[in-house]
Structures are given as C-alpha cells and as structure tokens.
Amino acid sequence: MATAENKQVVLKRYVEGAPKVTDMEMKIGKIELKAPKGSGAFLVKNLYLSCDPYMRGRMRNFHGSYIPPFLPAQPIEGFGVAKVLDSDNPNFKPGDFISGITGWEEYSLIHDTSQLRKIQPDDSIPLSYHVGLLGMPGFTAYVGFYEICSPEKGEHVFVSAASGAVGQLVGQLAKLHGCYVVGSAGSSQKVDLLKNKLGFDEAFNYKEEADLDAALKRYFPQGIDIYFDNVGGDMLDAALLNMRDHGRIAVCGMVSLHSFSDPNGIHNLFCLVPKRIKMQGFLQSDYLHKFPLFLEHVTENYKQGKIVYIEDMNEGLENAPAAFVGLFSGKNIGKQVICVARE
Amino acid sequence: MATAENKQVVLKRYVEGAPKVTDMEMKIGKIELKAPKGSGAFLVKNLYLSCDPYMRGRMRNFHGSYIPPFLPAQPIEGFGVAKVLDSDNPNFKPGDFISGITGWEEYSLIHDTSQLRKIQPDDSIPLSYHVGLLGMPGFTAYVGFYEICSPEKGEHVFVSAASGAVGQLVGQLAKLHGCYVVGSAGSSQKVDLLKNKLGFDEAFNYKEEADLDAALKRYFPQGIDIYFDNVGGDMLDAALLNMRDHGRIAVCGMVSLHSFSDPNGIHNLFCLVPKRIKMQGFLQSDYLHKFPLFLEHVTENYKQGKIVYIEDMNEGLENAPAAFVGLFSGKNIGKQVICVARE
Numbered sequence: 001m002a003t004a005e006n007k008q009v010v011l012k013r014y015v016e017g018a019p020k021v022t023d024m025e026m027k028i029g030k031i032e033l034k035a036p037k038g039s040g041a042f043l044v045k046n047l048y049l050s051c052d053p054y055m056r057g058r059m060r061n062f063h064g065s066y067i068p069p070f071l072p073a074q075p076i077e078g079f080g081v082a083k084v085l086d087s088d089n090p091n092f093k094p095g096d097f098i099s100g101i102t103g104w105e106e107y108s109l110i111h112d113t114s115q116l117r118k119i120q121p122d123d124s125i126p127l128s129y130h131v132g133l134l135g136m137p138g139f140t141a142y143v144g145f146y147e148i149c150s151p152e153k154g155e156h157v158f159v160s161a162a163s164g165a166v167g168q169l170v171g172q173l174a175k176l177h178g179c180y181v182v183g184s185a186g187s188s189q190k191v192d193l194l195k196n197k198l199g200f201d202e203a204f205n206y207k208e209e210a211d212l213d214a215a216l217k218r219y220f221p222q223g224i225d226i227y228f229d230n231v232g233g234d235m236l237d238a239a240l241l242n243m244r245d246h247g248r249i250a251v252c253g254m255v256s257l258h259s260f261s262d263p264n265g266i267h268n269l270f271c272l273v274p275k276r277i278k279m280q281g282f283l284q285s286d287y288l289h290k291f292p293l294f295l296e297h298v299t300e301n302y303k304q305g306k307i308v309y310i311e312d313m314n315e316g317l318e319n320a321p322a323a324f325v326g327l328f329s330g331k332n333i334g335k336q337v338i339c340v341a342r343e
Numbered sequence: 344m345a346t347a348e349n350k351q352v353v354l355k356r357y358v359e360g361a362p363k364v365t366d367m368e369m370k371i372g373k374i375e376l377k378a379p380k381g382s383g384a385f386l387v388k389n390l391y392l393s394c395d396p397y398m399r400g401r402m403r404n405f406h407g408s409y410i411p412p413f414l415p416a417q418p419i420e421g422f423g424v425a426k427v428l429d430s431d432n433p434n435f436k437p438g439d440f441i442s443g444i445t446g447w448e449e450y451s452l453i454h455d456t457s458q459l460r461k462i463q464p465d466d467s468i469p470l471s472y473h474v475g476l477l478g479m480p481g482f483t484a485y486v487g488f489y490e491i492c493s494p495e496k497g498e499h500v501f502v503s504a505a506s507g508a509v510g511q512l513v514g515q516l517a518k519l520h521g522c523y524v525v526g527s528a529g530s531s532q533k534v535d536l537l538k539n540k541l542g543f544d545e546a547f548n549y550k551e552e553a554d555l556d557a558a559l560k561r562y563f564p565q566g567i568d569i570y571f572d573n574v575g576g577d578m579l580d581a582a583l584l585n586m587r588d589h590g591r592i593a594v595c596g597m598v599s600l601h602s603f604s605d606p607n608g609i610h611n612l613f614c615l616v617p618k619r620i621k622m623q624g625f626l627q628s629d630y631l632h633k634f635p636l637f638l639e640h641v642t643e644n645y646k647q648g649k650i651v652y653i654e655d656m657n658e659g660l661e662n663a664p665a666a667f668v669g670l671f672s673g674k675n676i677g678k679q680v681i682c683v684a685r686e
Contacts, residue, residue, distance in 0.1 A: 057617075066588070066617045232612060245409070251615045265608015269575060272594045272624030274400075274409045279622045281615030 008105035014061040035088040042087035050131035051336035075103040099130040132335035133309040137165035148250040153178035161230035165335035212238035240268035310334030351448035357404040378431040385430035393422040393474035394679035418446040442473040475678035480508035491593040496521035504573035508678035555581035583611035653677030
C-alpha cells in the first residue's frame with residue numbers, strides 16, 4: 001500500500017479579527033493513497049484550491065451559522081478541483097476529475113459528496129475555472145443576478161468588488177442582458193481591467209473617491225436599478241441614497257462586513273420605504289437545481305468569447321495562507337486560486 | 344353666497360429635527376362654502392383628520408421623495424373623512440361622504456381626487472375608521488403582511504409599534520392567518536391592550552428591556568419568520584439577529600428613522616446572507632388595485648367581531664398639532680385621529 005507525505009495547511013487557532021498568515025500553519029502528515037474498503041470514500045490528489053471570503057466565517061468559533069467552523073489543527077476545507085486516485089465509491093473512478101469541497105492538502109480522503117460533482121476536462125476551458133467561473137463564485141453571480149435582481153434590459157446595474165471572483169461575472173451577465181453596468185474596485189489596475197477586458201461601461205477606484213455618494217451620482221445620474229453588493233459598509237450606504245424606485249439590492253458576500261458587525265453601521269435604510277427597495281441576502285446552495293442551466297449558459301458564452309474570466313493564480317500550497325489573507329485587503333486581481341499540482 | 348370662518352392649522356416653517364407644536368399655528372381664514380363653477384372641484388366639511396408618521400417627511404424642505412413637501416403658511420394636508428357641501432364635480436354630490444387627502448381646516452375645496460373615494464356611512468362602523476382600520480394605515484398593514492411578507496400558517500411574527508395604527512391590524516391579520524404573534528410597544532398600558540384586547544400571543548414594553556436581543560430570544564426561542572418593522576433603529580438591529588432562515592422583513596414606517604438618518608446605524612445586516620433574509624420597503628399606494636379586496640376582508644372580519652380597532656380620538660382642530668407631535672413620542676394609544684366635527 002502506497003504511503004505518501006501529505007503537505008497540509010491547518011488552522012492554528014480560531015480567528016477574531018482579520019485573519020493573518022500566522023493563524024494558519026503548514027504541517028506534513030502521511031496518507032495512504034487508498035480508499036479504505038467499505039468506507040464509501042475516495043482518495044483524491046488536489047490540483048486547484050479556491051480562496052473564498054465566506055471561509056473566514058468558518059475560522060470563527062461560532063456554531064450558529066449555515067456552515068460549521070473549521071477544526072483547529074485540522075486542514076482547512078474549501079472548494080477545489082481534484083483527481084481521483086483510488087475509490088471505494090462506485091460513482092467515482094480513478095482518473096475522474098471532481099469539483100467540490102476538499103482539504104487544503106496534497107491528498108484528501110473524501111467521504112461527503114454533497115455539493116460535489118464530476119467534471120469533464122475540456123481543452124478549451126482551464127480546469128481551475130471549476131472553482132471560479134464555472135464553480136461556486138460563478139454560480140453565485142448567476143443566481144444573484146437572475147434570481148434575486150430580476151433584471152430588465154436597459155436597467156442600470158452597479159457591482160462592487162467588481163473584478164473579484166463573483167463581480168466580474170455579474171457585470172458580464174448584466175452586459176449580455178442589455179444593461180448599463182458600472183463597477184467599483186480598489187486599484188487603477190482593476191479599474192482598467194473592468195473597462196478594457198471585462199466590458200463594463202464604466203468603473204471607478206473607490207479608494208480615490210472621498211465621497212462615494214458623489215461618485216455614484218456621477219456614474220448614475222438617473223439612479224441605480226440593481227446593486228449587486230459584494231462589500232456592504234459605506235458603499236452600501238452610498239448606494240442606498242442612489243437607488244431608483246423599486247430598486248433591488250442583492251446582498252452577496254459583504255467582505256467589509258466579514259468583521260461580523262459593521263463598525264460604522266448603515267445609516268441610510270430610511271431609503272427603503274419611499275423608494276420601495278428590496279434588499280435580499282442569498283446563498284447559491286439554495287438554487288442547485290439551476291446549476292445545469294448555469295453551466296450551459298456560461299460555458300456557451302465563454303466558448304463564443306462573450307465571457308472572459310480573470311484568475312489570480314498562486315503556485316504551491318505553501319502560498320495558500322498568504323493568498324487567502326490577501327482576499328481581505330484586496331490584493332488579488334480576479335479569482336484567487338491556489339495551484340497545488342497541475343495534474 | 345355663504346361665507347364662513349375657516350379655522351386652519353398651517354405649517355409655520357420647515358422642520359429639521361423632531362416636529363414641535365410651535366412649528367404649526369392656528370389661523371382663521373374665510374371661505375365661500377361653494378365650489379366655483381367650471382372648477383371641477385367640490386367643497387367639503389372636514390369631520391375626521393388623520394395623524395400619520397409619514398407626514399413628518401412633508402414637513403421637511405426636501406423635494407426628492409415620492410411626495411412633495413407642505414407649503415409654509417398653508418394648511419397641512421393629510422388623510423381625512425369629510426362631507427361634501429357643494430360640488431362642481433359630477434361624481435361627488437352634496438351629502439356624499441369621502442375619504443382621502445384633505446386639509447387641516449374646517450372646510451376644504453378639493454381639486455385632486457386621486458386616492459380619494461366615496462364612502463358609505465354604515466351604522467356598524469365608525470366613520471373615523473376610514474382614516475384608520477379601513478383607510479391608509481389599515482391598507483398598509485394588509486399590503487405589508489400579505490404582499491411583502493408572504494405569510495404561512497404557523498409562522499412566527501413580530502410586530503413593532505404594535506398598538507399603533509398599522510401594527511394593531513398586522514397582528515390581528517397574522518392571528519387570523521394562524522401565526523404566532525408578538526408585539527412590542529412603549530408602555531405597560533399598550534402591552535396590556537395588545538395581549539388582552541388585540542389578541543396578540545405575547546407583548547412586551549421595549550422601554551423596560553435593557554437588551555432587545557435578549558427580549559426577542561425570550562419570545563422567539565426558535566426565531567422570527569416575519570418581522571413587520573414600524574420603527575427601524577435598534578429594534579431592527581435586534582430583530583436581524585433573531586430572524587430565521589428565509590425570514591422576511593417588511594419595512595414600513597421606521598418611525599425611529601424619521602430622523603432621516605439613523606444616528607446609531609444598523610450593525611447586523613451581515614445576517615442577511617447566511618439567513619437569506621429578504622428586507623423590503625413598500626408603499627400602500629403601489630397596490631391600490633387590491634383596495635376592494637382589503638375592504639371586504641377587513642370589514643367582514645370587523646363585523647364578525649374578529650377584528651377590533653383602537654383609536655386615540657382628539658376633539659377639536661386646535662388639538663391637532665399636539666396630537667401629531669405626540670405620535671413621535673408614542674403618546675398616542677392606537678390610531679391618532681382628530682375630530683373636527685361629528686357631521
């Protein structure tokens with residue numbers, strides 16, 4: 001029976017404030033590259049791992065949420081793309097590629113196949129896109145835009161964290177739908193990508209705007225119909241002032257609220273009544289029955305060159321902690337991915 | 344041609360903070376008790392006038408809302424019940440009773456008949472109910488509960504400002520719908536009315552609760568499905584922490600936000616995402632096509648004794664400013680109405 005070294009990223013301790021690289025550490029374990037008989041599990045080699053903002057919630061010692069916390073001294077878990085090496089599950093065979101929840105380690109023994117699916121490698125689509133464009137973040141964009149925002153052609157759409165894993169697809173879906181789309185991001189390089197690569201009508205660097213309300217008034221002189229909110233905080237407050245009657249706000253990640261209590265508070269909710277605004281939080285996992293439709297829509301548009309996707313690829317598992325922490329300072333440009341192995 | 348004295352309540356100046364009695368003043372004008380030929384208008388004698396929180400918005404010098412501000416030195420406008428004395432409009436005849444927007448004065452000449460309707464006096468229903476139970480506040484309760492909250496039998500419903508013009512009907516509709524209903528109010532007398540007259544399952548005095556979160560956890564150990572929010576502010580923040588998955592928040596008046604910018608801010612919007620909460624502002628005027636259904640439903644239940652309604656009746660136009668100002672300190676018990684004349 002083959003036994004291998006297994007590099008792992010483990011959570012050292014529960015995190016209160018912003019996560020730091022030192023909240024995680026590398027360990028080297030050993031693993032049998034075999035799925036135990038009768039376990040129903042399968043053994044995978046992890047190829048690509050996904051850094052997603054929601055994971056910060058699992059680093060807290062809080063059990064009341066929709067997903068339990070990580071266990072200290074255990075490998076971090078997250079979405080990934082992996083290749084099956086050995087299997088005791090008849091639905092997964094050696095050589096299969098899968099996308100779903102796996103461990104931040106070189107090899108994982110997978111028992112839980114909920115939210116896990118087999119993927120067909122396709123030369124025209126990078127494998128890593130299955131944790132981005134064609135994975136949870138892409139599906140979040142799709143669900144949030146179509147199911148929560150009820151978009152109409154010609155409507156005015158604002159996307160925050162617009163060059164991120166979710167935002168970049170929201171903007172492109174909105175453009176394909178015939179909307180006017182403006183994105184905000186945190187650097188001139190990101191703004192440039194939004195305008196010149198991702199096809200947004202306009203984009204701005206929120207860090208250069210002393211007055212977010214004034215910035216939104218400049219780009220939306222007639223107001224915003226749809227705000228796809230990836231950040232919460234001051235940007236949400238400014239957007240509320242600029243919503244049109246019957247506007248919709250899809251509340252997605254709220255990176256700035258991942259402090260779990262907005263320190264400044266939101267002051268402009270009084271706008272909800274006179275403007276009849278609907279504000280709705282959502283989780284992509286409630287809509288998995290729509291996943292096949294999503295895959296078809298996005299894959300087709302990608303192959304026709306109508307959708308592009310920007311990844312921030314980090315080589316090597318040892319760079320995973322820094323890549324993850326960088327999410328919360330906006331260091332990443334595009335979808336933050338870790339390449340553990342190419343195949 | 345009969346000319347009469349016409350007592351009026353006029354707005355002295357635009358208001359910034361909380362309205363004070365001295366922001367209004369009594370004037371005595373003169374009016375011809377006749378509708379000018381060719382005007383299409385009609386002349387009414389005002390019987391009952393309604394004090395509603397939204398009117399504070401019209402006391403500000405702000406033109407960007409769904410309804411324009413009052414004009415200084417002119418009579419305040421609001422919902423009322425009136426009797427037609429003379430008419431140049433073929434649809435309204437002397438002796439007709441109407442409910443709709445009129446002036447805070449003894450007699451008004453009415454040009455605008457939008458949101459105005461004829462009412463049939465009915466011995467079993469007080470005329471004044473047409474600005475409360477059967478008027479805008481009642482319809483607000485109906486629309487907010489059925490159209491915005493999508494209630495299901497057995498769900499857990501929380502209503503703030505629960506003994507007010509809107510809240511008292513929300514709670515009763517929810518009980519009729521088979522829900523568990525808890526209300527909050529600002530005095531033990533109101534709490535008593537909620538439990539013993541209005542049929543709420545439970546009620547509490549928010550002024551006696553040092554920790555609103557703890558209070559809600561006491562009454563909703565399994566969480567809140569529907570929050571009908573009449574106040575905003577700290578109560579909204581506490582409710583967010585206690586919502587169940589897929590909860591709905593109907594954002595109605597936000598009396599505490601009638602300061603037009605919440606001073607403390609709302610800190611718990613991070614709950615929207617993991618709990619998939621929908622929060623929606625609304626105006627009853629968007630749903631006027633449902634008004635006949637509402638009237639039928641509420642009238643029938645009232646006549647069967649299944650709905651009751653509490654009014655805080657103030658005698659005399661000269662008491663209108665104090666009655667209105669009292670709304671914002673919670674002085675009223677039930678729907679705040681001014682009786683100008685009994686017929």
